[in-house]
Amino acid sequence: MEQIFFWSLAIGLLTAATAVVVLRNPVSSAVCLVVALVFQAALFVTLEANFLAAVQVIVYAGAVMVLFLFVIMLLDVKEEARRPMVWSKVVAVGAGVVVAILGIPRLATSFPASQKTLVWGQGKTSGAAQDLGTLLFASYAPLFLLTGVLLLVATIGVVVLCRRDPGT
Amino acid sequence: MIFSEITLGHYLALSGFLFIIGLAGVLLRRSLLIVMMSLELLLNAANLALVAVGRFQGLPDTQVAVFFVITVAAAEVAIGLAILVAIFRVKKTTAIDSMSSLRF
Numbered sequence: 001m002e003q004i005f006f007w008s009l010a011i012g013l014l015t016a017a018t019a020v021v022v023l024r025n026p027v028s029s030a031v032c033l034v035v036a037l038v039f040q041a042a043l044f045v046t047l048e049a050n051f052l053a054a055v056q057v058i059v060y061a062g063a064v065m066v067l068f069l070f071v072i073m074l075l076d077v078k079e080e081a082r083r084p085m086v087w088s089k090v091v092a093v094g095a096g097v098v099v100a101i102l103g104i105p106r107l108a109t110s111f112p113a114s115q116k117t118l119v120w121g122q123g124k125t126s127g128a129a130q131d132l133g134t135l136l137f138a139s140y141a142p143l144f145l146l147t148g149v150l151l152l153v154a155t156i157g158v159v160v161l162c163r164r165d166p167g168t
Numbered sequence: 169m170i171f172s173e174i175t176l177g178h179y180l181a182l183s184g185f186l187f188i189i190g191l192a193g194v195l196l197r198r199s200l201l202i203v204m205m206s207l208e209l210l211l212n213a214a215n216l217a218l219v220a221v222g223r224f225q226g227l228p229d230t231q232v233a234v235f236f237v238i239t240v241a242a243a244e245v246a247i248g249l250a251i252l253v254a255i256f257r258v259k260k261t262t263a264i265d266s267m268s269s270l271r272f
Contacts (some may be wrong), residue, residue: 006174010182017186017209021193026201033205040212047179047223052231056215059238060208064245068205071249075256077201093192104184105177114177116224124226135232147239154243161250 002118005046013039026077030068037061048120049127179220187213200255200262204248211241 016036020029037060044053108114125131136144186209193206215234222230252262259266 002174003172006178010178013182014185014189017189020205020209021189021197021202026199029202029205033208036209037212040216043179043182043216044219047219049219049223049231049234052219052234055235055238059242060212064208064242067245067249068201071253072201074253075262077199077262083198089196093196096188096192100185100188104188105181108180108184109175109177111177111180113221113225114175114180116176117173118175118178118224125222125228125231127228127231131228132231132235135228136235139229140232143236147236150239150243154246158246158250161247161254 002046002120006043006118009039009042009046013043024079024082026072026079027069030065030072033068034061034065037065046118046120047127048125051127051129051132176220176224179224180217183213183217183220186216198263198265200252200264200267203264204245204252207248208241208245211237 013036016032016039019032020036023029023032037056041053041056041061044050044056190206190209190213193209194203197203197206215237218230218234218237222228255267256262
């Protein structure tokens with residue numbers, strides 16, 4: 001069961017991510033990114049991080065992607081023009097792909113802990129909102145407050161950056 | 169291979185591939201919008217690795233770290249898109265080749 005879910009979700013995630021990078025139209029890229037983020041949320045569920053999966057869908061696939069689509073609509077971005085192929089670049093990308101396919105699985109399995117197998121229901125982390133909230137508001141309360149400051153700074157920064165006539 | 173057990177290594181390899189795809193997008197694409205979407209892929213690869221290590225090693229703290237990464241990513245997208253809109257007003261394009269006025 002774990003195998004079926006992992007392999008189908010992994011293939012879906014990598015396909016959607018490749019489509020984000022390859023497609024020419026920014027709107028198609030944004031939609032493929034939404035699909036990739038939802039696949040990742042499903043992978044979080046297979047890792048028993050249920051609350052994070054919900055946050056991923058609401059914040060990433062919801063809010064952040066709506067922001068992207070709004071800006072695409074606002075700017076009326078055209079499809080990117082095809083550039084002439086440069087052979088040195090094609091060779092470089094091909095070499096990178098080969099090195100990644102050969103190297104990454106070997107690197108990922110080189111840690112002693114990476115041999116641990118996934119069995120559902122036997123994880124020590126619950127991933128429930130209650131446990132995450134206890135940790136967030138007890139051990140990491142100062143960081144949580146700093147996050148509020150960060151979001152305030154971001155909001156003010158966006159307002160200042162997008163003002164039409166600065167200085168008045 | 170399909171029917172062998174899923175291990176932490178599987179998840180770390182998937183995270184690595186996702187990171188490489190995002191890195192390729194950052195390096196190869198010329199539209200600032202697509203570069204920012206690829207940056208999101210990079211952050212998500214890191215998130216996946218964090219959650220996987222937390223699940224297999226029994227560390228719930230990594231999920232809190234992912235929580236903060238998502239917050240920072242949301243702030244980063246808001247600021248980045250605001251800068252993009254400001255640049256678009258002046259240059260009328262999102263191509264990163266045109267944004268070289270600070271180049272030495």
